[in-house]
Amino acid sequence: MKSPLKVKNLTVAYEKKTVLKNISFEIPEGKLIGIIGPNGAGKSTLIKSILGLVPSLTGTVEIYGKIPKMQRNLIGYVPQRESVDWDFPTDVLDVVIMGQYGHLGWFKRPGRQEKELALNCLKQVGMDSFSNRQISQLSGGQQQRVFLARALAQKAQLYFMDEPFVGVDAVTEKTIISLLNDLKEQGKTVLVVHHDLNTVKEYFDWVILLNEELIEIGETKKVFTKAYLQKTYGGKLMMLDAD
Amino acid sequence: MSTDFWIILIGTLVACSCSLVGCFLLLRKMSMMGDAISHAILPGIVIATLMMGSRNSLAIIIFASLFGLITVFLIQMFQQSGIQSDAAIGIVFTGLFAIGVILVSLFARQTGIDLDCVLFGEIAYAPWRRFSIAGIDLGPQALWTVGPVFLLSLACIGLFYKQFKICSFDPIMASLLGIPVLFFHYLLMALTSFTAVAAFESVGVILVVGMLIVPPATAYLLTEKLSKMILISMLIGTLSAIGGYYLAVFLNSSISACMVFISGILFALTFLFSPTHGTITKKWSIRG
Amino acid sequence: MWLQLIQDPNLRWILLGSIFLGLSSGVIGCFTYLRKQSLLGDAVAHSTLPGVALAFMITGSRNLWGLLLGALGTSLLATFLISYVTRKSRIKQDASLGIILSVFFSLGLMLLTIIQHSSRGNQSGLDKFLFGQAASMVRSDVNTIVIVSIFLLFICAVFFKELKLLCFDFEFAKGLGLPVILLDHLIMLLMVIVVVTGIQIVGVILMVALLITPATAARYWTDKLHVMVIISASFGVISGAIGTLISANVRNLPTGPVVVLIAVCLFVFSLLFAPKRGLVVKLLLRKKLRFLQQNQLLQQELEMEAKHEY
Numbered sequence: 001m002k003s004p005l006k007v008k009n010l011t012v013a014y015e016k017k018t019v020l021k022n023i024s025f026e027i028p029e030g031k032l033i034g035i036i037g038p039n040g041a042g043k044s045t046l047i048k049s050i051l052g053l054v055p056s057l058t059g060t061v062e063i064y065g066k067i068p069k070m071q072r073n074l075i076g077y078v079p080q081r082e083s084v085d086w087d088f089p090t091d092v093l094d095v096v097i098m099g100q101y102g103h104l105g106w107f108k109r110p111g112r113q114e115k116e117l118a119l120n121c122l123k124q125v126g127m128d129s130f131s132n133r134q135i136s137q138l139s140g141g142q143q144q145r146v147f148l149a150r151a152l153a154q155k156a157q158l159y160f161m162d163e164p165f166v167g168v169d170a171v172t173e174k175t176i177i178s179l180l181n182d183l184k185e186q187g188k189t190v191l192v193v194h195h196d197l198n199t200v201k202e203y204f205d206w207v208i209l210l211n212e213e214l215i216e217i218g219e220t221k222k223v224f225t226k227a228y229l230q231k232t233y234g235g236k237l238m239m240l241d242a243d
Numbered sequence: 244m245s246t247d248f249w250i251i252l253i254g255t256l257v258a259c260s261c262s263l264v265g266c267f268l269l270l271r272k273m274s275m276m277g278d279a280i281s282h283a284i285l286p287g288i289v290i291a292t293l294m295m296g297s298r299n300s301l302a303i304i305i306f307a308s309l310f311g312l313i314t315v316f317l318i319q320m321f322q323q324s325g326i327q328s329d330a331a332i333g334i335v336f337t338g339l340f341a342i343g344v345i346l347v348s349l350f351a352r353q354t355g356i357d358l359d360c361v362l363f364g365e366i367a368y369a370p371w372r373r374f375s376i377a378g379i380d381l382g383p384q385a386l387w388t389v390g391p392v393f394l395l396s397l398a399c400i401g402l403f404y405k406q407f408k409i410c411s412f413d414p415i416m417a418s419l420l421g422i423p424v425l426f427f428h429y430l431l432m433a434l435t436s437f438t439a440v441a442a443f444e445s446v447g448v449i450l451v452v453g454m455l456i457v458p459p460a461t462a463y464l465l466t467e468k469l470s471k472m473i474l475i476s477m478l479i480g481t482l483s484a485i486g487g488y489y490l491a492v493f494l495n496s497s498i499s500a501c502m503v504f505i506s507g508i509l510f511a512l513t514f515l516f517s518p519t520h521g522t523i524t525k526k527w528s529i530r531g
Numbered sequence: 532m533w534l535q536l537i538q539d540p541n542l543r544w545i546l547l548g549s550i551f552l553g554l555s556s557g558v559i560g561c562f563t564y565l566r567k568q569s570l571l572g573d574a575v576a577h578s579t580l581p582g583v584a585l586a587f588m589i590t591g592s593r594n595l596w597g598l599l600l601g602a603l604g605t606s607l608l609a610t611f612l613i614s615y616v617t618r619k620s621r622i623k624q625d626a627s628l629g630i631i632l633s634v635f636f637s638l639g640l641m642l643l644t645i646i647q648h649s650s651r652g653n654q655s656g657l658d659k660f661l662f663g664q665a666a667s668m669v670r671s672d673v674n675t676i677v678i679v680s681i682f683l684l685f686i687c688a689v690f691f692k693e694l695k696l697l698c699f700d701f702e703f704a705k706g707l708g709l710p711v712i713l714l715d716h717l718i719m720l721l722m723v724i725v726v727v728t729g730i731q732i733v734g735v736i737l738m739v740a741l742l743i744t745p746a747t748a749a750r751y752w753t754d755k756l757h758v759m760v761i762i763s764a765s766f767g768v769i770s771g772a773i774g775t776l777i778s779a780n781v782r783n784l785p786t787g788p789v790v791v792l793i794a795v796c797l798f799v800f801s802l803l804f805a806p807k808r809g810l811v812v813k814l815l816l817r818k819k820l821r822f823l824q825q826n827q828l829l830q831q832e833l834e835m836e837a838k839h840e841y
Contacts, residue, residue, distance in 0.1 A: 009828065011824060013820065013824075016816075016820070022828075022831075051419060053415060053418070053419075057820075057821065057824055058824060058825070058828065072419065072420065072421045075419065077415075077416065077419050079413075079415060079416070083413070083415060084412065084413050085270075085272075085412075087621045088270060088411070088412045088469075089270075089463070089466060089467045089468055089469045089471075089472050090408075090412065090467075090468070090469060091467070091468075095412075098405075098408075098409050098412070098413070098416070099416075099420075101405055101406075101409055101417075101420050101422065102420035102421050102422070104405070106403075106406075107402065109404075109405065110405065134467040136467070136621070150416075154420075269626050272623055272625050272626075273625070274625045274626040274628075274629040275570055275625050275628060275629055277629075278629055278632070278633075321802075324802075324810065324813075325808070326747055326750075327564060327567055327569065327747070329567060329568070329569040329570040330564055330569040330743050330746075330747045331747075332570065333569050333570055333572075333573060333739055333740065333743040333744075334740070334743055334744050334747060334795065334798060337737055337739060337740035337743070337744070337791050337795075338740070338744075338791060338792070338795040340736070340737070340788075341737055341740070341787070341788035341789075341791035341792050341795070342788070342792065344662060344737075344785065344787070344788040345784065345788045345789065345792070348783050348784050348785065348788075349783075349784070351783075358661070358662065358785075362640065362661070363640070363644075449633065449636060449637055449640060452629070452632075452633050453633040453634070453637060455629075456626060456629035456630055456633060457629075457630050457633060457634065460622055460626050460629075460630055463621070463622065463626075464620060464621070464622070491641075494641065494645055495644075495645065495648050496641045496642075496644045496645050496648070497640055497641060497643075497644040499637075499640075500637040500638075500640035500641040500644065501637070501641055502637075503633050503634060503636075503637035504634060504637045504638055504641055506634070507630070507633070507634030507637065507638075510630060510634070514616065514619075514620060520620055520621065522619050522620070
């Protein structure tokens with residue numbers, strides 16, 4: 001069985017500074033994996049370079065054995081909320097339908113099938129009553145859920161999420177994590193850039209500890225320890241309950 | 244067909260063409276890029292006219308539009324090499340426009356283009372510069388440059404509506420879905436160039452820039468649906484063309500300038516009184 | 532031939548005006564560049580036109596002070612409206628700039644054509660404000676430019692430290708308690724004044740280039756503000772002087788585009804050949820970085836092979 005994601009010797013540099021140094025790892029299927037590290041560690045950059053959104057200096061990426069460009073139909077992406085202008089004249093349903101554009105080819109227009117799938121995805125995130133709402137009228141948590149629904153509409157096997165829990169209300173947070181667990185049960189794999197150390201143990205099976213270099217990767221209970229965290233955060237960390 | 248009618252029709256076609264493209268430029272925060280392209284095509288128009296004579300509109304459109312694409316390419320290159328993005332736009336279009344103005348000044352006799360024409364176009368004379376095939380008069384020449392370009396834009400945007408929409412809203416997601424974002428970006432820029440070149444000779448720079456920005460911005464404040472925004476923008480553009488023409492007649496002033504000015508008035512009214520976004524409307528609703 | 536030209540006393544005065552304009556726009560252009568307000572200069576310049584036209588219509592005279600006052604009035608109004616529209620609606624700054632620019636400019640052109648069609652029309656000389664005509668300046672015009680430029684440079688010198696902090700570390704400046712909003716407004720005011728004085732030489736449409744191009748070119752040569760200001764001012768002076776000389780001696784050639792062209796040449800030269808940031812240098816640096824990177828990887832693999840052999 002091929003690994004959903006295999007990264008080898010990935011190095012990313014911006015101007016004269018290396019942001020990611022020689023990253024290599026492989027992840028198993030069907031897990032929720034948190035990417036943890038201090039600010040500026042390159043967590044977002046890691047996802048973006050895997051997806052080809054940011055150029056890399058060296059390295060190879062394999063998604064189920066092939067390069068990402070050839071596996072577009074297997075990849076889902078939930079970006080940070082700020083990546084989009086929410087004043088754009090469109091509604092919630094439309095945004096989710098956009099997630100299916102990849103399947104429509106050059107000339108086909110979205111039809112009833114696409115609309116139904118979109119409504120379904122919105123239901124899974126608890127936003128189906130908002131389907132005709134203008135996106136400029138959404139709260140932070142609602143925006144996040146719409147992005148999530150759009151990623152679901154991509155019908156992927158491997159999901160990448162960039163800080164989905166930042167600035168969302170408790171209800172949204174519960175909805176998201178329950179959804180992620182549903183995905184896991186369906187055998188899908190989810191990589192999440194995460195910022196809140198307090199919830200790592202509860203949410204993720206595996207963690208990737210990152211600070212420009214790969215510090216460690218593995219099961220949360222083995223890797224999310226005081227020693228490794230100190231190494232990741234360089235001693236700037238104070239944890240009240242490490243184990 | 245009275246001259247009033249032809250002039251208003253040409254103004255309307257320019258406005259509608261510009262609305263199609265301008266709405267997407269606005270949403271992608273590239274309004275000033277539209278301004279830049281409209282200025283930077285000038286050297287292309289002069290050179291093309293010198294080389295091919297002023298009757299050969301199709302060749303002029305294609306050649307001058309190349310300058311539009313070169314502009315976009317240069318601006319992006321500079322932005323990526325670390326120049327502050329506004330400055331990159333400013334340098335490229337003023338440089339090219341300056342070259343154009345010098346060419347116009349030096350070759351005004353040979354090309355029949357003078358500086359006034361650059362700014363205002365010759366929309367007042369447009370009804371008399373006719374286009375004919377095999378001796379059959381088919382109407383003003385301007386109609387046959389702006390008209391086809393409008394239809395081309397309509398076809399492209401209609402055909403690829405979903406691509407233009409997602410590339411404007413979320414280009415990152417678009418590229419992940421396999422949509423060739425760069426292709427559609429350059430397609431939009433090409434359509435902008437074609438529109439600017441086609442309109443240039445008849446209405447001049449100011450009207451093109453004005454119609455690319457002001458009616459779309461007005462429509463932006465009136466609706467939450469992209470398709471409606473484009474239609475409303477065309478409507479506003481048409482009203483500006485009509486109102487502007489009659490204002491120019493009344494004041495004995497430049498037709499192109501008046502059309503832009505009227506679009507500005509419509510924008511101001513919308514800014515204040517738009518049912519959903521008007522500043523005064525919002526104040527009233529808080530009180531009431 | 533060129534020496535003979537400079538012997539012409541009238542041309543010498545005009546040259547002085549262009550030099551001082553290049554100086555002050557080069558300096559102020561640095562601040563507007565660093566504050567990312569380059570295109571605001573374009574909107575400001577275009578919006579001076581209705582002010583000039585109105586001043587002419589009201590006073591009936593071509594007195595420069597009157598025209599400049601009109602220009603100042605409408606351009607300040609435009610600056611206010613641009614930020615007002617951006618703040619009070621969902622319209623973003625780039626579109627706001629574009630709207631005010633086109634509408635004000637169209638109003639200016641409307642008024643200009645009305646004036647031209649009227650009886651006093653042909654003597655208005657107002658169309659020189661579109662593309663600039665240094666050669667039509669009289670001595671009092673030059674005096675105005677020199678005085679205003681010296682004043683602007685004086686203000687920049689007095690507030691240099693504060694402006695430097697504002698440009699390079701906005702948050703820090705705010706934290707220190709500097710009146711950052713006022714300082715930003717100061718830069719905008721200085722920019723408006725330099726634009727208003729410059730439009731008779733370079734013209735409304737291309738004035739913005741004199742603000743943007745020398746400063747951007749200077750940026751390629753240094754990271755230090757005072758050096759950037761000096762280089763930018765020098766580029767401004769060179770562009771203004773050479774542009775004026777050329778346009779004064781070719782018939783029917785407006786000054787604006789020639790000045791801009793010289794400035795652009797200086798910019799392209801800087802773009803290519805400046806040490807550290809020039810394209811030529813950067814290309815070489817990237818090759819070196821990649822080479823080093825691959826060298827490092829190669830070394831690592833060799834080390835790993837050596838370990839396995841044990």
